[in-house]
Amino acid sequence: MAWNSRRKRSSGLWAFVVENRLLALLCLAAIILLFLSRGQGELTQLVRGVGDDLAASAMELVAGPAAEANRWIEGAGTFLSVYEENQRLRDENARLRMAQGELGELQRKVRRYEELLKVPMEAPVAGVAGRVIADMSGPFVRSVLVSVGRDQGVAHGQAVVDDRGMLGRIIGTGRRSSRALLLTDLSSRIPVIIEGANLKAILAGDNSDQPTLEYLPPGSRLTAGARVLTTADGGVLPPGIVVGTVVRGTSSPRVSLYTSERRADFVRVLKYVAPVDVDADPAPPAAGAPDTPAAPSPASNGPGTVAPVTPVMPVVMQIPEGAVR
């Protein structure tokens, strides 16, 4: 080998670099590339988008058979526990049947209350259906490739859900594919609310299967098994998507997710636009006093808000009881 004979003549790191000039040059190129892509500029995003599209076009061909293979593997795993599974499902079915009656009654009640209180109806969130075609999770980043992209209106930050719950958020888009960062990823942070306790928190991934709940108010108490849902705080995610249930963690409470990249096949990317309403200016602005808050008009107050009591406004409904006495 030519390489070996040359190697024998000289030694040391410098000699190695001189002998492998191409390798040294490419190392230099890699460092430059690393610094350029560190900022995640527009060009990097573009390159990543093209790369994702290329990978997607190859993966789409086998996505169907892969999903089928997955189903077979899953089926083979549960084959031995069919009897127990059947019993469990029977019990669950009976419980759900009972709950269904209650649910109908409650829905009727809620609808009636909403009509009485004139709660504005939430517009249904539009979405586009796609398929998880590749699992790109490595030791650092946990993400999946979804088969819909910019051409279908997918954009950065949109939520990706499947029939069980939330899977992640879009972090990069190609023309026909996009990349979703999973909730379990190290850099994933989403605002959530804990049902029952009505506490808000940030669901933070740490590359383990169960993300942690951070920024809980000090002294708050949670019950294991409470449902965790998304909130519209920050205007990023549509409210009310189920995420998982609270479980006890070693240092902080964790969330057992309803879905994961292992279960997700068909997904939906939600094109949520946070409603931001600007009310009409109630009065011509007072000159020289831009800092004083505008007088709240009765119409802008929701049913739950407490209006500051001003003597000129005959707001009967919203004066708290204590203030009347």
Next chain:
Amino acid sequence: MIDMIHLAYVQVAQIFWRALPLLFTVFLMLALCLPVYLLEGRLPLPNIALASLFFWAMNGPSFMPPWAVFIVGLVQDLLSGTPLGFWVMIYLLAHGFTLTQRVFFRGRTGIGSWLGFALVTALVGFAAWLMGMVMFGRWLDPTSLAVQALVTLVCYPLFARLFMQLRRTLTTAPESL
């Protein structure tokens, strides 16, 4: 004229022939991205790129020249979502390191090269862990990297057999150089 066309054809064929290990590696990397989960996805997948780089650096660097290593790293970066250049850098260093150690491991039977691969895997895992912490700017749990390194190590003989078959085909076929 016909001679020139023939020559061009031969050259293109040779380039393709030499790029086959690279293409095969990229193909395997894509195949490992398929959303199919054996063992319910409890174990991380082996780092096939590293296994391939090590094998070709040991058993025929001309089939996996530095530019091919660069491409493998770039593909890994694009697939896994790490900053572009991250795996490129690590793989180039691993390639260089393997070349310097080649004299020690060459000609050894299975277990010798396997031990060499263990050393390279450990070093790459450590380098990736350190560089990852610098890149992401926070403490990273080394467990997942360590488990992946172990899985890669266990799977290496299988990949080596596969690559050896490819190498045999490449060197014995009439079109080979």
